[in-house]
Amino acid sequence: MKDGRLRLYSVATSSASHRVRIALGLKAVPYEYVAVPLFAQDSEEFAAYRALNPQGLVPALVHGGAVITQSLAIIEYLDETVRSPPLLPADALGRARVRALAQAVVSEIQPLQNLRVERHLRTALGHSEADGLAWRRHWINVGLAALERMLQASATASFCHGDTPTIADCCLVPQVFAARRWGVDLAPFPTVAAIAERAGTLQAFRDAEPQRQPDAR
């Protein structure tokens, strides 16, 4: 990484932001934290963010003038440009397994249980807050059950793949935070829960936690 100056546009409680904070911590790369006012979409600050990231979603990483969006794209970029420690295994099949585990969170769970979907259920479809919460819990339960089966089906050691954290762990841990936030019981997902607990003993994971961010509420 030639230019060390990194800015992360983040929201404390955003799972996708949380993933990238973990990866930055594991790589021990210093960065400037910029809180995005995602809950004030009519503000001038948010308009400025939208000019930077036309998708209007968080996170975004700014590196030497380049804007990188989408959490997994950012983490793969970090892994390619800051080689140590690697967040992907050395073998192609291992990398495929790690990426599949990551996608099992990033494309199968998180999109279905996030704020904009829950909001749409309430505002456009007239559902109650209780319905919105049940919806979140449903998809977290379905998704974590699939993730648990994947983890149990093939070699998993201390972390999702082996004894050091990978991209998969950067995704699993924020999803466990979200599950707890919405009151999902983790007892049916013992492997998922054990990995999250182990991750919580590492400083990089602790530093990335939602409640430790400047915009924690």
Added chain:
Amino acid sequence: MKDGRLRLYSVATSSASHRVRIALGLKAVPYEYVAVPLFAQDSEEFAAYRALNPQGLVPALVHGGAVITQSLAIIEYLDETVRSPPLLPADALGRARVRALAQAVVSEIQPLQNLRVERHLRTALGHSEADGLAWRRHWINVGLAALERMLQASATASFCHGDTPTIADCCLVPQVFAARRWGVDLAPFPTVAAIAERAGTLQAFRDAEPQRQPDAR
């Protein structure tokens, strides 16, 4: 790729399967097509598939005894093991952009508009088929608008990134098929539509189309 024998577990109309079929076609890798009875989840055939892929989702690629799941993980694996033609740019920022565009489909659009979510809306939340269709159209419109902004915001040539297809195009084209299937007007997304049209002139994209698969209905 040492062992040439590949089996793709696929569903004709599945966007995620469609992505992988495009990538296999672009790499000109022959493969055996196995239709998964996704619409008969109580069948013995589906139980056998679930033993192979504990997530129970399509596609899955079997390569020399290894089972690889999740479309993007499969495509990255193909790109690493079959080098030509590359489906990712040579530079790290280019790769990040392509992966971000792919995720803008894979994690922001497709999960919200797919069958299991529409089915849950109807069966668990009591919505009508019309509500289900409106839901699909809503998220496709929101997602394609974001994708269009991303494509317009930075360098795009004939395809999503430059003049040859990348992983991003493997994702964009099936999403355009899904948009048409659900009656979404593509006029507000001219860049997206133009890329899909151009892709449709290439044999690899044509061979991967849903209606050309053995399990097309």
